[in-house]
Amino acid sequence: MTIDPVATKTEPRRVQLRVESVIEETSDSLTLVFSHLGPDGPTAFTYRPGQFVTLEIPHPQHISVARCYSLSSSPGIDDLPAISVKRTPYGHASNWLCDNAVVGLTMSALHPAGTFVPARWDRPLVLLAAGSGITPIMSILKAALVSHDQQVVLIYANRSPKSVMFADTLNDLVQRYPTRLTVSHWFESERGLPTFAGLRDAVPVDPGSDAYLCGPAGFMELAVDVLVAAGVERDAVHREVFTSIHTNPFLDASLQEPAETAANVGTPVSAEVEGTSYSFRCPPDTVLLDAMLQHGIDAPFVCREGTCGACAFTLAAGEVEMRGNDTLDDYELGKGMRLACQSVPVSASIEITID
Incomplete structure (x- = not known):
């Protein structure tokens, strides 16, 4: 199926999580167990072993900040998703969570993301x-x-x-x-x-x-x-590899409204994003993530800085040039993985897949 994404308005990729349990791990760390709140109440939360979620944390000077936390729970084994947080000196988010997380607290989060996931389970x-x-x-x-x-x-x-x-x-x-x-x-x-x-x-x-x-x-x-x-x-x-992110996807306007984009300018892109097929053009000197968001495509991302891996895709055909990369290793690059927030098309056309 091919969708005309220019006419499509997507909902933000955020979810609501409710703290169901707070478990003290050590004197300076704890585990937060969440339920996933859908429109009609608690619902399933889909993720893979090794992925992370991005939480929106209140901040007195910046309205809020975004921080990534790995899921310490395992899908299909633990009943509910959980993250584990350790206090860090002068770390606003970790200290806020350790001081304020109580049962019943509801937080905004982005869908699970990340490439730190085993691709095979048949080796030691x-x-x-x-x-x-x-x-x-x-x-x-x-x-x-x-x-x-x-x-x-x-x-x-x-x-x-x-x-x-x-x-x-x-x-x-x-x-x-x-x-x-x-x-x-x-x-x-x-x-x-x-x-x-x-x-x-x-x-x-x-x-x-x-x-x-x-x-x-x-x-x-x-x-x-x-x-x-x-x-x-x-x-x-x-x-x-985690580094502090300097952008806040919860406040990013591109999460809210797709921009008007010229339909016939730029490199033709065929993209399969989580099972849905799209055809669009990436304007010259524009990274793929920006082009997808401009066309209203609900592409995953967090940092937009090449450090978190949330926007990773597989390049099936064509070539791109990455402006930066602090998360994909040689093995992943060899499999054709690239970062949408850093990739600019340099061939006549490209085909990409985001699982």
């Missing part, structure tokens, strides 16, 4: 996390153990045993899956910062593994070196 998994980087790793870990049958190794770095998030859940999973799950903790209070030699001893020598990493940049860079040295293929190593 090596998961490395540091601090609150455990949140998307927990989602992937539970999905692997409950819904699949591969071996899983988790290496989790923290300041001390008291700062381990999901400690009880991890202990329970080790008891339930003793032959498939191995968990190794690294405590800075006992061993100092993670080292190459220390992590190398904990990483199994299995070149057929897929690896997923989340934590501070220095930790992930070290982990990549360790994994490659252990024989894991570089394109099988995936990192979740």
Whole structure:
């Protein structure tokens, strides 16, 4: 089906989430369990292991700010979606949530997004996390153990045993899956910062593994070196990279009204966006995301800065030039993934798919 998108007005990609439970994980972190409020009450919430949601957080100087939080729950396993938040020094959003989140609080959010999602579940998994980087790793870990049958190794770095998030859940999973799950903790209070030699001893020598990493940049860079040295293929190593976003999609006018766009100017684009087909033109020197929003197409996005991966698409035909990329790795680029907020068409026509 091909739709004339110029005449289509889309609803904003926002949802309403209600806090149903607040769980204290550590002295400075908590998990918020949500229900998804539809027009007629609670409804299903669709996401994939490893994805994140973007919340609108009140702010005294800026009306609101947008912040991305990984889902620590796992679809089909946990009854309700959940995020886990750790206080950060001078972090407005994390401190606001830790101080104000109570049962019954309703918040605006964007649909789940992100590419930190396993594309296959038939290979051993090596998961490395540091601090609150455990949140998307927990989602992937539970999905692997409950819904699949591969071996899983988790290496989790923290300041001390008291700062381990999901400690009880991890202990329970080790008891339930003793032959498939191995968990190794690294405590800075006992061993100092993670080292190459220390992590190398904990990483199994299995070149057929897929690896997923989340934590501070220095930790992930070290982990990549360790994994490659252990024989894991570089394109099988995936990192979740989050940086503070400077735009606010909740206040972006393009979420509200499609702009008038010349129908016959620019590069012809055939796009399949979450199962719906569109044909439109991308004006010269315009990124694909802007062109889609101008044509009223409900394309996913969050940061518009090339850092979150929410607008990732697969390039099926043609060529684009990316102005920036802080989230897609070499493996994803090799599969044809690109970022709509950074991609400008440079061929006569292009075909793209957004799942």
